[in-house]
Amino acid sequence: MYMHTHKVQYYETDKMQITHHSNYIRFMEEARIGFLAACGYKYEDFEKDGVVSPVVSVSCNFKKSTTFPDIINIKVYVKSVTPVRFVLGYIMYVNDNIVCTASSGHCFMKKEGHIISIKKEYPEFFEVLTGEIEE
Amino acid sequence: MYMHTHKVQYYETDKMQITHHSNYIRFMEEARIGFLAACGYKYEDFEKDGVVSPVVSVSCNFKKSTTFPDIINIKVYVKSVTPVRFVLGYIMYVNDNIVCTASSGHCFMKKEGHIISIKKEYPEFFEVLTGEIEE
């Protein structure tokens, strides 16, 4: 189980004196890159291969507000995988309280713009993702 | 029908040379504030009343990438309303292409932290929202 830690920064707060909701989308990116690296796949290595991984969807449910200087712990897991797409899930905690649950969908694309089959082009990565699926 | 316009800024792009996906959540906020003002309700007036409107959920589907200096036109509409919550929908266009569809859920809270009934505290605003519902 992978857990990413993000310390809320002052510049991430807003006039309501809480973490601006758009920043959770950024925390998800940080956590996702950490999760993939923990699985043995560095995002920068895909880019060196000429492959990028655009976000095709995001969804967040905000349960409790957070603010500077809270420490958010983010559990990342795999929700589903198909040959061309995978969906990650995120559960964010401050202490033992869930503050946000979220998910993001991703595909893999050649820089020129066509979607590639993860199963075909990165079969080992596909296996790893499949092995990490949680309900 | 309310349409908000956002010009993608250079600082909103990322290493993939497209608009970073987290920024669409910010464009939604801009568009939402414009939509509410067009309905006759300025966000800053709610705040003067000691009322804030935290985002309780967001969801985005990214259809096509955008980048600097694209002009994004954002249609805002009401998806659903209950006495304590409303959900707005967003359709974002560059020229005639849909680049993103999204929604966001909101409640109204007293600054001290308890959720209020929009229907009871702001009955006229509740009527306006209800009148703007689209399928």
Added chain:
Amino acid sequence: MYMHTHKVQYYETDKMQITHHSNYIRFMEEARIGFLAACGYKYEDFEKDGVVSPVVSVSCNFKKSTTFPDIINIKVYVKSVTPVRFVLGYIMYVNDNIVCTASSGHCFMKKEGHIISIKKEYPEFFEVLTGEIEE
């Protein structure tokens, strides 16, 4: 005289309930791109040429705080020009009050990374900048 307008967004504020100071650097970029376009030079056209214009220095003096939903008017002018570098000045107003004065230094580089002579490669642009110098 070029004047750029930026409406402070809610997501640009912080816990102190004012515009976060880092955002003024972004407003300067917006204003600079608008100023160059008003001079007849679109930033995206330089990029199509394989030329980028990294920021080599920035400096800001914050005179008064601003917040959502203030309208900031930003006057942009040329402070100095040499064959390889130019410095722009910015004066930001809310109503008639100066809220920030700033400057930024820029060079032009080929994407491969070497600095080019603006005077030699873009002599007309160099002339325009020189003609816009203000004390």
Added chain:
Amino acid sequence: MYMHTHKVQYYETDKMQITHHSNYIRFMEEARIGFLAACGYKYEDFEKDGVVSPVVSVSCNFKKSTTFPDIINIKVYVKSVTPVRFVLGYIMYVNDNIVCTASSGHCFMKKEGHIISIKKEYPEFFEVLTGEIEE
């Protein structure tokens, strides 16, 4: 000597495929808050006292570009102190290369808006800052 570490995030890069220059101002804030905490003064404690510390000036010289996933080490030191204002200096490194040098000026204010004397209101903090001055 205090050293803060920031890992450049993907969302901090731009279309030029480097860290957007505005983000260094945010790294300075992170580093500054860490430095003050290392000196025994947590920023959140000042806020609990009803005291905020607005940034009155910033200045950055960008020496080399950085990008995701660079690790930036930021040395923070005190440049000057007066009873009502202090200036911090920052030297940012990637490996042994200086990528940015910067400074920021700060005052202390009561939330109601008047500047206070740091020397009078926080004499021990004033002593600590004075003791940290470096040429």
